[in-house]
Amino acid sequence: MELEELQDTWSKMSQELEKQKKLTNEIILKMTQDRYQKKFSKIRNYETVGAIICYTIAALTLLNFGKLDTWYLQLCGILTIGFLVILPTLVLKSLKKIQNLDILNGSYKKNLVVYIKEKNKLLKLQQISIFLSYVLLFIVVPVTTKIISNKNIFLTDVKPLQGVALIVALVFIFFLTRWGYRGYKKVTNSAENTLRELED
Amino acid sequence: MSKETHFADVIREHQSLLYKVTSIYTNNEEDREDLFQEVVYQLWKYFDTFRNESKISTWMYRVAMNTAITQLKKSKRSPNSVPIPEYVLSNSETKDEVYEERLKLLYKHVNQLNTLERGLMLLLLEGKSYNEIASITGLNPSNVGTRISRIKQKLKENMTKS
Numbered sequence: 001m002e003l004e005e006l007q008d009t010w011s012k013m014s015q016e017l018e019k020q021k022k023l024t025n026e027i028i029l030k031m032t033q034d035r036y037q038k039k040f041s042k043i044r045n046y047e048t049v050g051a052i053i054c055y056t057i058a059a060l061t062l063l064n065f066g067k068l069d070t071w072y073l074q075l076c077g078i079l080t081i082g083f084l085v086i087l088p089t090l091v092l093k094s095l096k097k098i099q100n101l102d103i104l105n106g107s108y109k110k111n112l113v114v115y116i117k118e119k120n121k122l123l124k125l126q127q128i129s130i131f132l133s134y135v136l137l138f139i140v141v142p143v144t145t146k147i148i149s150n151k152n153i154f155l156t157d158v159k160p161l162q163g164v165a166l167i168v169a170l171v172f173i174f175f176l177t178r179w180g181y182r183g184y185k186k187v188t189n190s191a192e193n194t195l196r197e198l199e200d
Numbered sequence: 201m202s203k204e205t206h207f208a209d210v211i212r213e214h215q216s217l218l219y220k221v222t223s224i225y226t227n228n229e230e231d232r233e234d235l236f237q238e239v240v241y242q243l244w245k246y247f248d249t250f251r252n253e254s255k256i257s258t259w260m261y262r263v264a265m266n267t268a269i270t271q272l273k274k275s276k277r278s279p280n281s282v283p284i285p286e287y288v289l290s291n292s293e294t295k296d297e298v299y300e301e302r303l304k305l306l307y308k309h310v311n312q313l314n315t316l317e318r319g320l321m322l323l324l325l326e327g328k329s330y331n332e333i334a335s336i337t338g339l340n341p342s343n344v345g346t347r348i349s350r351i352k353q354k355l356k357e358n359m360t361k362s
Contacts, residue, residue, distance in 0.1 A: 002359070003352060006309065009302040010325040017216035025208035028240060032207075035241035 040099040043184070047095055051088035058084035064147040072154065073146055076139040083136050087129050094122045126184055130177040137169055207247050211240055214260055221261065224310060224322050225268035235271055239264045254335060261336045265319050272315060312358055317351050324348060 058081045068077045098118045142153040211218070218239055226232040243263050250259050313321055323333045330348070334341040 003355060005302065006306050006355075007325055007327070009299065009306050011327075012299055013303060013306075014216060014220070014326075017219055021212065021215050023212055023215050025205065025212060028208040028211045029204055031237050032241050032244045035237050 037099050040095065044092075044095050044099060047088070047091055051092055054084040054088045061143060061147070067147050067150065068143065069146075070152065070154075073142060073152065076143045079139050080136065080143050083132055087125070087132065091122065091125055091129070094118055094125060098122070123181075123184060126181050130181060133173050133177060134170070137166075137173060141166070203247070207244060210256060210260075211243065214257060217257060217260060218264055220326070221264040221268060221322065224318050225272060225315070235268060238271060239267045242267045258332060258336055261323065265322075265336070269315060269319075309355055309358055313351065313354070317347070317354075320344070320347055321351055324351070 061077055061081050061084075065074070065077055068074045097114075145151050145153045218236055222232045222235045222239060226235050243260060246263060250256065310318060310321060319337060320333060323336060328336070330341045330344045333339070333344045333348075337344070339347070
């Protein structure tokens, strides 16, 4: 087979392809929008799972709220439910806004402004969540101990094992939140660069 | 005409170009479709930057080939075995066995080329001039000439062997 024959075969293949144009404008536009959304779907899936866990714990706390028999345990319970409902909702809302940016119809500048605003909001939320996860650890322990074992942790001595468990939990939260925050920064920076490239 | 309608028209008009580029650089239909979508997305991203200084097809080849190479780097795969897309085989009514045999042979020869050579081969088969190939690839025309001579030599040797 000579090069000319290769070229002839290629030309025939091109003609076949021309005959079989399958894509419509709708498919092309949807494909483009889907591709953008896909870049955010992984992080959104993680957040959705996290939110479901938070909502479940909040619901269980609410169902057992009657067991919290002192004002400070009730305050801990209210704060626990508040944190577990509000924070994941805000994060999901912010992610949804970023993911649903209309990259086909919105102008580049408009999208970039919305994106950066939402990105900063999301990162700020993550910073708040990191701080609050330490606070939550201290308020959720008395609540769960009371609900599960019917013990008021404020009136009992902390055993050495419980102290160790608390330190382990603090170290775990430290590494988990650091890993999570870095992941966020990476994804948001990458998406921001994507939008910035439009200007180059 | 709105920007998105114009964009979709351009893609629709040149979809065979995109099929050819993406099929040259991928190993299977799933990867080809994924690359196709990424190329369309990249074309959308850069659509505003197209200034009509060159033909739109030249610009599309450039973006598509760059995207394919970037994807290959990311996936750390080499496009070893290129399949023949079903849709380019002749249909049963007009089944042309000679054409199908030649097409298989063509892809077999393409398989033996490296990433850059595949790109040049694609453009050569598309009937592009050295200047057009240079404009798409960023190589200078004399470099294109040298590399294409080498590819032709390589192909000739492979064809003699087979």
